[in-house]
Amino acid sequence: xxxxxxxxxxxxxSNTEFQxxxxxxxxxxxxxxxxxxxVHDIYSELVEDACLGLCFEVHRAVKQGYFFLDETDQESMxxxxxxxxxxxxxxxxxxxxxxxKECECPNCKRLIAASRFAPHLEKCLGxxxxxxxxxxxxxxSNNNMSKSESxxxxxxxxxxxxxxxxxxxxxxxxxxxxxxxxxxRSKSLKHxxxxxxxxxxxxPYKFNYNTGISYETLGPDEVRSLLTTQCxxxxxxxxxxxxxxQRCPQHTDEQRRAVRVFLLGPSAPALPDADAxxxxxxxxxxxxxxxxxxxxxxDSPDISPTDSASSKASTNHSDSRRPKKKKRPSLGLxxxxxxxxxxxxxxxxxxxxxxxxxxxxxxxxxxxxxxxxxxxxxxSIYDDLN
Amino acid sequence: MSKDSQMRAAINQKLIxxxxxxxxxxxxxxxxxxxxxxxxxxxxxKDVIREKGLEHVTVEDLVTExxxxxxALVPDSVKKELLQRxxxxxxxxxxx
Numbered sequence: 001x002x003x004x005x006x007x008x009x010x011x012x013x014s015n016t017e018f019q020x021x022x023x024x025x026x027x028x029x030x031x032x033x034x035x036x037x038x039v040h041d042i043y044s045e046l047v048e049d050a051c052l053g054l055c056f057e058v059h060r061a062v063k064q065g066y067f068f069l070d071e072t073d074q075e076s077m078x079x080x081x082x083x084x085x086x087x088x089x090x091x092x093x094x095x096x097x098x099x100x101k102e103c104e105c106p107n108c109k110r111l112i113a114a115s116r117f118a119p120h121l122e123k124c125l126g127x128x129x130x131x132x133x134x135x136x137x138x139x140x141s142n143n144n145m146s147k148s149e150s151x152x153x154x155x156x157x158x159x160x161x162x163x164x165x166x167x168x169x170x171x172x173x174x175x176x177x178x179x180x181x182x183x184x185r186s187k188s189l190k191h192x193x194x195x196x197x198x199x200x201x202x203x204p205y206k207f208n209y210n211t212g213i214s215y216e217t218l219g220p221d222e223v224r225s226l227l228t229t230q231c232x233x234x235x236x237x238x239x240x241x242x243x244x245x246q247r248c249p250q251h252t253d254e255q256r257r258a259v260r261v262f263l264l265g266p267s268a269p270a271l272p273d274a275d276a277x278x279x280x281x282x283x284x285x286x287x288x289x290x291x292x293x294x295x296x297x298x299d300s301p302d303i304s305p306t307d308s309a310s311s312k313a314s315t316n317h318s319d320s321r322r323p324k325k326k327k328r329p330s331l332g333l334x335x336x337x338x339x340x341x342x343x344x345x346x347x348x349x350x351x352x353x354x355x356x357x358x359x360x361x362x363x364x365x366x367x368x369x370x371x372x373x374x375x376x377x378x379x380s381i382y383d384d385l386n
Numbered sequence: 387m388s389k390d391s392q393m394r395a396a397i398n399q400k401l402i403x404x405x406x407x408x409x410x411x412x413x414x415x416x417x418x419x420x421x422x423x424x425x426x427x428x429x430x431x432k433d434v435i436r437e438k439g440l441e442h443v444t445v446e447d448l449v450t451e452x453x454x455x456x457x458a459l460v461p462d463s464v465k466k467e468l469l470q471r472x473x474x475x476x477x478x479x480x481x482x
Contacts, residue, residue: 035473035476038394041394042397042398042401042472043469043472046407046468047456047460050414050418051453051457052449053415054456055448055453058428059448062435062440068432
C-alpha cells in the first residue's frame with residue numbers, strides 16, 4: 001500500500017499495539033495494578049496525540065513551504081544569535097551602559113548626568129510644566145522681597161519673616177482661605193514665636209481648611225496678640241482656637257468674649273461688639289478715618305486679578321507695609337471715631353477691636369479688608385512699642 | 387478480556403463525555419511547549435527532513451522518526467503531573 005492509506009494504517013497499528021498489550025495482562029492481578037496500567041495507557045495516548053499533532057503541523061509546513069522560513073543565511077544567523085552571558089541582555093547589550101554617561105546641555109553647555117538630563121533641559125530651556133510654575137514662584141518671591149525691602153528699612157525682623165515665610169507660603173496653595181489664614185496674621189505671630197508660624201503653615205495642602213492653633217502651646221503674649229487679630233474661639237472637638245477674623249460667622253461675640261476671659265483672665269479687654277474700651281490715646285493707633293483711607297487704598301491691590309495665591313499674598317505683604325507710613329501723618333484726625341487703643345499689650349486687643357468696630361460702621365464692601373487691616377494695625381503698634 | 391476492554395471503553399467514553407480528555411490534552415500541550423519539548427522535537431524534525439529531502443517527506447516518515455523520540459523527551463515533571471490528574475479523575479468518577 002502506498003499513499004494516504006499507509007499513513008492511517010501506520011497510525012492504526014501503533015494504536016492496536018497498545019490494546020493487544022493490555023489484553024495480555026493477567027486479570028487476576030490486584031485492581032491497583034490494572035488501574036495503574038490503565039492510567040499509564042491513557043497518558044500514553046495523550047502523549048501520542050501530542051506527537052501526532054506536531055507531525056501533522058510540520059508536514060503541512062513543509063509541503064506548504066513555510067517550514068524553513070525562519071532560517072536565513074548562516075552569517076545573519078550568527079549575528080543575531082541569542083546571547084547568554086552574565087551582565088548582558090540577550091542582544092548582548094550592557095544594562096547600565098547609559099547610567100554613567102554625561103551629556104552636554106546645548107543651552108548652558110554643562111555636562112549633566114544622563115538620567116538627570118531631561119529634567120535639567122526642562123528647567124534650562126524654560127519649557128515644560130514645572131518650569132513655568134517655578135518661575136512664577138520665583139517672580140512672586142522676588143516681588144515680595146523687592147517691595148518689602150524698598151518700603152521698610154527699620155523692620156529687619158519683619159523682613160526676615162517675610163522672606164522665610166514667603167518661601168514657605170510658596171509651597172502652599174491657598175485659595176479662598178486667604179482671608180482667614182492671611183499671611184500677615186501668621187507673620188506677625190511668627191514675629192513672636194517662630195514655631196507658631198510653622199504650626200499654622202504646617203497644614204499646607206488643604207484647601208479651604210481652617211487651621212487652628214492650640215492655645216496650650218502659646219504664651220500669654222502670643223495669646224493676646226492672637227486674640228486681637230483672630231476670632232480665637234476654642235473648638236470643642238479639637239481644642240483649637242479659631243483662626244478666622246474677629247467677625248467670623250461661625251462664632252458669636254459671646255463666645256469670643258468667653259474665650260478671652262478664659263485665656264487672659266477677667267480683665268480681658270472687650271470684644272468688638274462691646275463699647276470700645278478707651279484706655280489711653282497716647283499711642284499712635286490707626287483710627288476710623290485712617291482705616292477708611294487705608295481700606296480704600298488697599299482696595300485695588302486686593303481686587304486686582306492675580307493668578308497665583310503666592311503673588312496675591314505677596315502683594316498683601318507689601319500692602320501691610322505701606323499703610324504704616326501713611327498712617328502717621330494722618331493721626332489725630334478723628335479721635336472720636338473709634339477711640340484710641342490702650343497702652344501696653346493689653347490695650348492692643350482693645351485697640352484693634354475698637355478699630356474693627358469702627359470698621360463695622362464702614363460700608364459692607366470693605367468687609368473683606370478688615371482682617372488684613374487689623375494685622376497692619378498690630379504691626380504698627382509693635383513698631384511704636386519698639 | 388472483553389471485560390477489561392469494556393471497562394476501558396467505558397472509562398474512555400466517560401473521559402470524553404466529561405470533557406476531561408480535551409482538558410488533559412490541552413494541559414499536556416501547554417506544558418510541553420512551556421518546557422521546550424516542542425522546539426526540541428521540531429529541531430529533530432528539521433534534521434529528518436533535511437535527511438530525507440524536502441520534497442519527499444511523508445507523514446509516515448515523520449511519525450516513525452519523531453514519535454519514539456517525543457515519548458522519551460517528555461520531562462518527568464510533566465509526566466508525573468499528568469498521571470496524577472488522570473488518577474484523580476478515575477478515583478473521582480469511576481467506580482470499579
